[in-house]
Amino acid sequence: MDCHDDTSELEHYKDLALKLETVIEFSTDGIYVVDSNGVTVLVNRAYEEMTGYKKSDLVGKNVFDLTEKGYFDRSISKLVFKEKKQLSIVQKIGNEEKLGEKKEVVVTGSPVFDEHGDLSLIVISVSDITEISKMKRELTKAMETAELNSHRFAVHTEFEKNQTIVFRSPQMKQVYEKIQQVAPFPTSILLSGPSGVGKEMLTNLIHHFSDRKEKPLIKINCGAIPENLLESELFGYEKGSFTGARLEGKAGLLELADEGTIMLDEIGEMPLALQVKLLRVIQEKQVRRIGGNKTKDLDIRIISVTNKNLEELVKQGQFREDLYYRLNVVSIDVPPLAERPEDVRELLQYFFSYFSKKYHIQKEAAEETVRYLMSYHWPGNVRELRNMVENLIVSVSEKILEPYHLPFRITQVEQGTNEVTLKSMVQNYEKKIIMEALQKNNSLRQAAKELGIHHTTLVKKLQAWKM
Structure with a gap:
């Protein structure tokens, strides 16, 4: 070349x-x-x-x-x-x-x-993809608004994974709208309601909607910690302040929650001596460790949670009136599930879907089963409902959950009434025994033999029950 x-x-x-x-x-x-x-x-x-x-x-x-x-x-x-x-x-x-x-x-x-x-x-x-991400967020918000307007809503919090608040009832819609209104302001909030209604999840939601969402959300159960430990957990301590204290001292939860939110669960269980110290922290916006003489400025939002009537505790002298008014700047009462039956079906659908996906098992409830669940009064509220659905998903082998799979406390209530009938109790118990026998044996004849009945009797019962 x-x-x-x-x-x-x-x-x-x-x-x-x-x-x-x-x-x-x-x-x-x-x-x-x-x-x-x-x-x-x-x-x-x-x-x-x-x-x-x-x-x-x-x-x-x-x-x-x-x-x-x-x-x-x-x-x-x-x-x-x-x-x-x-x-x-x-x-x-x-x-x-x-x-x-x-x-x-x-x-x-x-x-x-x-x-x-x-x-x-x-x-x-x-x-x-900045604009695409913005549009996605706006679309999600619009869809949530549309769901809210059609009286069914599900809101997801970023603070905790797998926490979704689902409702349809006007009572919970009112609670949600109040949270949206007050969350951006740093005022103290008192969340009241029976155990199991989801007060902790609503606390997460308040924090999520506030301008403190990137800051700490610290939770402490005032009823689960002994009085002497509760004080050191809340206020912290300096080194050598008491026997057993860390040599380097320890920051308290109030101090760690600075610029964020602290949730005081079971606030009604807080001892009176600690109530005085908490009141001082709220009034002075400062905290001092046990054994220390220096104060630290504090900017925290307090969400108090209780299943008790604090007004009654004030009248009985078990809760300080001045602290009660400091904590109860905004009051949010969460109704029990029995007072909002519209939410039961929505929650059942959500938890059946959630646990089916979680455990990779496809299960659904028969309509008659749903009717029983809708009639039940749910004394344990949302927590009881969630736990019961999870139990059914993992412990029942059939894909369709029938009334006889339900706990006796639920099936003892006759549909459409609040009275226990002997007929419904016996029938559901009979179904439960027969299904257990069918699962253990390979044929109808073997199951009938174990039950002590003729196999044609067993066939007739199954046909009558459309099973």
Whole structure:
């Protein structure tokens, strides 16, 4: 090959490289290329416009150093270097001073290998999904609003996984709307209601709707901790303040909840001596550790939770009146499940779906079973309903849950009445015994023999029950 041919081929590659650079430059996706050492070698115009960063800020700089300086919240290059394959992640990037916010982007890193199989380059493509994410959040909000307007609602909290509040009743809609109204303000809230209605989940919801959602939500059960320990848990202590204290001292939960929210569960169980100290903390907005003489400024929201009537406790002298009024700035009463039967069907549907997915078992309740459950008064409220559904899902082998699978306390109530009838009690008990026998034996004849009846009698009973 002569010199002229070499020159032509070189010119051809230069022209091709120029065209390729032009294509990259005018791509609507951001393009970011790093070499085998993680040094930025190319950034296109779309990336500049998307992030607010200039090429001069990035080219020649190592992506690991740029990540540490906050240019990206995490590095796709680091992951590709490690895995040696194409990977995608969601990042938050961008110059906040210039753009006003970080951009949410999908980043795909693709490794390029040389002829020896060694990693030569990583080509990173970046797609802006900020607006799509905003639209998704707005759509979710609109759907939730639509559900609320149609009197069925489910709200998910980010604080705890697998916590969903489901309701249809006007009483719970009123509770939810009140929470939405008061949550943004730092006022103290008193949540009252019987055990099992979901007061802790509503506390999570209040925190979730407040401007403190990124700050701590600390929970303490005032009735489950002995009085001497409760004081040290709440207020903390300095080193050597009492026998058994840590040498380095300990911060109390009130102190740890600074700028956030503290939930005082079973507040009615708090000893009077501690009520005085808590009142002082609320009034002075300061806390002092046991054995200490320094005070710390405190900015906390207090959510008190009780299943007792605090007004009655005040009259009986078991709860301080001044503390009661400090805690009861906003009062939210959560009604028992028996007073909102509209919610029972919604909760049953939700928990059957939830536990079926959780345990990878498809189960559903027969309509007659649902009617029994709707008639039951649920003294244990939502907690009892949830536990019962979970028990049915895991302990019953059949896919369709019939009334005879239900606990006796539920089936003893005749449909449409509040009276126990001997007929319904006997029939459900009979069904339960027969089904247990059928599950243990391989044939109707064997089951009938175990039951001590003729197999034709057993067949007639099953036919009458449409089983």
